[in-house]
Amino acid sequence: MAVSHLPRTSGRLAIIAGAGALPHHVAEAARRQGEDPFIIALSREADADWSGFDHATLAIGDFAAISKAFAAEGIDRVVLSGAVRRRPDWRDIRPTLKTLAKVPSVLRTLVSGGDDAVLRMAMDLIEASGARVIGAHEVVPGLLADIGPIGEHTSTDDDLRDIEAGIAAANALGTLDVGQGAVAIGGRVVALEGAEGTDAMLARVAELKADGRVSSRRRGVLVKLCKPQQDERADLPSIGPSTVAGAEAAGLAGIAVEAGRALVLERPAVIETANRSGLFVLGIERNARERPR
Template sequence: MATAATASRAGRLAIIAGDGKLPLYVAQAARAGGENPFILPLRNEAAQDWHGFDSAVIGVGDMAGLARLLKQNGIGRVVLSGGVRRRPAFGEIRANLRHILKLPSVVRTLLAGGDDVVLKMVIELIEAQGVRVVGAHEIAPDLLATAGPIGKVVPGEDDRRDIARAADAAEALGRLDVGQGAVSVGGRIVALEGVEGTDAMLARVADLRAEGRISKSRKGVLVKLCKPQQDVRADLPTIGRSTVENAVKAGLSGIAVEAGRSLIVDRVALVAMANDAGLFVCGLDRSLPGDGL
């Protein structure tokens, strides 16, 4: 985490806040580090109450409004955090002079690009305003997953085989810029994450199990990995209490995420919930034998 003096030299921090609790955790970490973050909740996406923080709501495609707010508030650094459920329609895009020549390319990317391609474009457009985009983990490093078991429950041999199988599938999925997660049950890939997100994918697994299309005698594992080509300043794989809750409903035995390149929100409560449910949570270091487990 940057010191207050270092942060002051780098300019004020802005947090573009999407859905979920991650933006609030990043804002609290910034404030604990002596900063006064300016919050930019995305209209129809962010659900947090930002009372007590300087803030201004902005539309998802309003680049001109964003540029104005960055300048007015002396912003030098920007964090992108939280989920965005939909991409802006053409009529919602507001471009300034620095962006107008790029508008055709922006529209093509929004229509046909994967999430990682879109986020790289967004970072480029923001940094064209003379600010620097930084990762949520740079402001709140305590959120990063560590290697090995994170709770008191540890994966067994069958779980390790499912972890390896799901990790290979998640990596292949990431290379296609489709999603970050996969579920393996008994060595069989039963679900891949798409635009619906992790919680919806787990709900689908629960439905398949209830219908008898997935074995009820075998548990299974969820694995989430950072995409191989991903810019780590945006959209790191994230799990929270809802992930544990939905993994339990799906009948899984555990969750594995990439150590150092994934975020765990509300870690203490998440670990307590997982321990109570007999569910393991662990961090994978794929550069080590056995993924660092």
């Protein structure tokens, strides 16, 4: 996917911020690009200190208040960033009549949708109110993983077998809209990421090795892929320095992420952590049968 830096527009950029380090990172990077981002921190999710930015704290389902903030601040572009751990319940959703008329599937989606369906619904609701939803990587250049090694270490032929096993599992999970990550050790997938997230999955792998239920003689690889059908404007898989630290604690040899469809947060710290711990971090193509260089 080509990453084009968007032309400056007359309107203001909003960042709807969930949990984790990503939203603050995106906001700071956007400021360095000359933007003056307005932050909508999601209550019960956003955990960064937003005192240095214009911001409002709103409930995730309160589209009426979010639309009002968009109008008051002249928002024309919106980035969704960070994790939303608590899925909105239909009782929490306050759509406007205008957005609800445009998005009749909203209730059905909230009742039965996977993460992708909920995200698409949120994006439809936002766009129904007039702003455009764009990806964080369209605001912050250099956020996407490139193909090849990130850092000084690279994978061995043994790791390649784990990468392939992890790709097969992550693809199957992604097609089912279940998750994005898997850990393979010795060519065998030992852990699959569900709602618990990558950090918890890596902690589980560390426990499995400590218990002897997975051989600690073999290292293994974390693979994170974008779901095949995923809207790239939201919820791209991401890794950061804590992911590298979790992989090191699990005794893994490295991390493989989908080039062009995964975010590398705090890249200098990722590289520094990976180099120090001897782990590789590799951008891969989903269907690559050749070893990336």
